[in-house]
Amino acid sequence: MHIDKRRLYHLDWFLILNGAALLAVGMVNLISASTSIESGPYNLLVKQMLALVAGIGVIIFILAYDYRLVAGYSRHFYVATLAFIIVVLVLGTIAGGAKRWITVAGFAFQPSELMKPVMVLLLANMLNQRKRENEPLNLKDILLPLVFVLIPCILILKQPDLGTAVVILLSSLCMFWFIGLTKPTYVFLALIGLPSMPVLWKFLMKPYQKMRILSLFNPEADPAGYGYHSIQAKIAVGSGGLFGKGYLNGTQHKLHFIPEHHTDFIFTVFGEEWGFIGSVVLFLLFASFIYRCLKISESTSDRLGSMITFGITSIIFIQFTINILMAINLAPVVGIPLPFISYGGSSLISTLIGIGFLLNVNMRRYMF
Secondary structure, X not given: OOOOHHHHOOOOHHXXXXXXXXXXXXXXXXXXXXXXXXXXXXXXXXXXXXXXXXXXXXXXXXXXXXXXXHHOOHHHHHHHHHHHHHHHHHHOEEEOOEEEEEEEOOEEEOHHHHHHHHHXXXXXXXXXXXXXXOEOXXXXXXXXXXXXXXXXXXXXXXXXXXXHHHHHHHHHHHHHHHHOEOHHHHHHHHHHHHHHHHHHHHHHOOHHHHHHHHHOOOHHHOOOOOOHHHHHHHHHHHHOOOOOOOOOOOOOOOOOOOOOOOOOOXXXXXXXXXXXXXXXXXXXXXXXXXXXXXXXXXXXXXXHHHHHHHHHHHHHHHHHHHHHHHHOOOOOOOOOOOOOOOXXXXXXHHHHHHHHHHHHHHHOHHHO
């Protein structure tokens, strides 16, 4: 494994520094979120730091190889990740009523998180092979890629993990849109998508997932049950006011009013302690990061690289948007982490894998 030093000059340092700033905010916020956890304020931080080190190691490994070469093995990565997801369904560790993790040597890993960047690689490679110059893809072109998308989504729904399945599906649809489809193909997707909603509702979604969606419209109907997350999250974010209560001074999570406040509802901790002004700063950090990702996709003359970077960007954008909307009761509670901020080693490593490919594509954009 060797990285050409000349290519290191083309690393996107703006993206690196922007991402480092988000990671720093996440680590600092995690300390506050962990103060109400029995294991102590630094136990989760140490685990998250270990995941960060592992993720940086993966980034260095990714940068050493041309992304076109790596994308050529995308089907192998897909099959391996799919196998891990199947193993989870059979032998996985159950936590919180869901079977999503494999525990090895005391460390829990969530293979479905790895499917996010793997799916981007696979779709980019498949769609790039089917794309004809200046012609949109037709139904025949996307049928097999669509099957590759739906298989892991269905298996992940069985865990159950609605949030990860939603992210994979939506980011895949974003990639279809980005590469361009014929109008009849869009109509077909709509015709099979809309009728499938009742099937998904009846046969694949668990009762508690249905109640979470229904509680979005009227959380007060069950304030101590399915509406509890949304009500308490709004109270926490709203109580931050303009300037917040101050770092380590948040009360809602310390008094255990906010469930999963270190993972899916991590924004409630930040919003309560840093208020509206702090939240705007955080949003600007995310906006600048996503904008830079889109600029990399736009400036890359290689179509494969452009699709990969757009797919990774769509994952980060979708997770950020849904997580924030979820915290202020504008989206149902579906278990989607906030990139860079939420606690979770698998989620962080998955995000850093995506960053590795963004940097890889940008670093080699002068090769074309």
